[in-house]
Amino acid sequence: MHQRHAVLNIFTLWQHEKRMRLQAERVRFARYNRMLSTGVMHSVALTPNGDVHCWGLNMRGEAPPEGIEHDPDDPFTAVSAGGGYSVALSKNGNLHFWGSNLRGQAPPQGVMTGEFVDVCAGDFHTVAVTRDGHVRFWGLDAFGEASPDVFHDGTFIAVSTYQAHSLALRSNGTIACWGRNDCGQAPPDGVDGDFKAISAGTFHSVAIRRNGNLHFWGGNEFGQAPEEDAVGDFVAVAAGDFHTIAITREGHLTSWGDNAYNQSPLGPLVYLGLQPEDYVLSRDNDNIIRPTDIPIPLVNIATNLTHTLALGQDEHIATFGRSDYGQAPLQGVFGPFALPPGVEAWRPFFSS
Secondary structure (H helix, E strand, C coil), X not given: CHHHHHHHHHHHHHHHHHHHHXXXXXXXXXXXXXXXXXXXXXXXXXXXXXXXXXXXXXXCCCCCCCCECCECCECEEEEEECCCEEEEEECCCCEEEXXXXXXXXXXCCCEECCCEEEEEECCCEEEEXXXXXXXXXXXXXXXXXCCCCCXXXXXXXXXXXXXXXXXXXXXXXXEEEEECCCXXXXXXXXXXXXXEEEEECCCEEEEXXXXXXXXXXXXXXXXXXXXXXXXXXXXXXXXXXXXXXXXXXXXXXXXEECCCCCCCCCCCCCCCCCCCCCCXXXXXXXXXXXXXXXXXXXXXXXXXXXXXXXEECCCCEEEXXXXXXXXXXXXXXXXXXXXXXXXXXXXXXXXX
């Protein structure tokens, strides 16, 4: 009898340790995509020392060209760009806001202290996760996307939001959804499964399963959310207006949906880091960059309405899509920029 109890105790401990490992993997993976972010007309990215670099439209102070410096003892670890404002998460769990607060999405005191582990900026609202696994939201609540009356069971580890709906990933891999749901992008019963990353678009949503496949739901007018899972070993995904972009573990990019501004290229991309002389960049009308090639593995991606950022393993950012306010400059954005945890910098053979 004692031996049986000992075996049961060992098995229970093994199960607990397995759950803890899976949860730690989900936490790491779910926050993988927080090194760079695209707002409506501006962009932000983390530098290796924990500062924030900004570019694009700065009408409301959302993208100061001098960037945002971190407290010497509290570097930034995540960044998110919204509609005319930006927010950064620091190592100690503080949220720092700058830009517009028209709808209360960026509290005027500028800093919310001490309890956060993830954050995502929407058009006019913000969603965040606290250390104890609760979801907090503030700002515009036109469709319930930032409703304090919404209660969700479970312990949450990551959030994603965009225009009018929000997603939250639980520690058990299931997803809670709320807000606008006219295309099925935010089913009130959530999405069951074993997921490790999420991304909310305008009328669709996408998540990475634990096996690396992509799962889509919601509007599919332009093919941005196929009915069938996309099979592959995906490590990052970003849902945009009517397009979806994802990166595989090998650093390759795949895209689905609308490509009106070349924000979702179906062919090779422009490489704008350290490039040899024979790399040709071209520009078409409407400030749209036309791509050629990227010979560097990609490790992170961000997209919004009409422009996209791709972080290369060489710590530089390639930009493509619309750039009427400099949010996707033709010359790209030279780093170094912070790479996701566990990713080593790749140095091209032609670097000096």
